[in-house]
Amino acid sequence: MPELPEVQTIVNDLQPLAGATIQRAALLRNDILTPADCDFCRRVRQQRILAIFRRAKRIVFALEDGNYFYIHLGMTGRLSLCRAHAPLHKHTHLVFDFGPRQLHFTDPRRFGGVFWLADQLDESALGPEPLLITPRQLAQRLAGTRRCIKAALLDQKLIAGLGNIYVDESLHAAKIAPHTPAALLRPQQVGLLCRSIKTILRRALNHRGSTFSDYRGGNGSPGEFQRFHRVYGRGGLPCHRCGGLLVKITLAGRGTHYCPQCQS
């Protein structure tokens, strides 16, 4: 569900909470917490939030005592800033009290969760940020895998923050077929791909991300970028660039949308 543009939009919407103190946290079920025995509610109580920022698809909270935790939204997670004592959604699992307002973490499928980091940001499972990566950096990382480009770009350790929508959109923009072996891309193609990823992500950010089913911003409003998708969700429809029919296949275990005529 939420990929980089959606997560960044939520982080932007949550900035009013930077500097606020968590008066109380209530965990409504324990299986969304990692590690399960970290005594989360007690450790965040009465802590001021110094900053809320995004790293990959993680929403990181920096606390005044030097500890960090992050929330990952999985496929269906939401963070909603609401007034105090707002009614709880059926799948709300964590509530932060900030006096006049509350922050609710809601996630029906529970692929997301809350991760206690203690005093270190753990970067070990994360590749470079897509908006910061250089063409050389991307080329070097793609050269080291035998997978197809679609699978490579979904790997958070190779590049961190892209998901199924923006990989398909970026590959279409760069005219690269998703089943192309990543290591066989020519430097010029990698350069175009690198630019395409950044252009697509920036445009999506300008439209508050894509709402396909579940995603909402931190203020509850949906994204609008889905109206500008060129391939995702458009299997069987004509390609906006060449008029050929777009197809949907399964690749890397995911629905994959592309134009056989102009992506090669």
Next chain:
DNA sequence: GTCCATGTTCTTTA
């Protein structure tokens, strides 16, 4: 009932 879904991680296979 079936299949599918913006994600990650664990297990199995090569």
Next chain:
DNA sequence: CTAAAGAACATGGA
């Protein structure tokens, strides 16, 4: 041993 492919996770909507 490592890398890659597959299954699993849990819920809801078409």
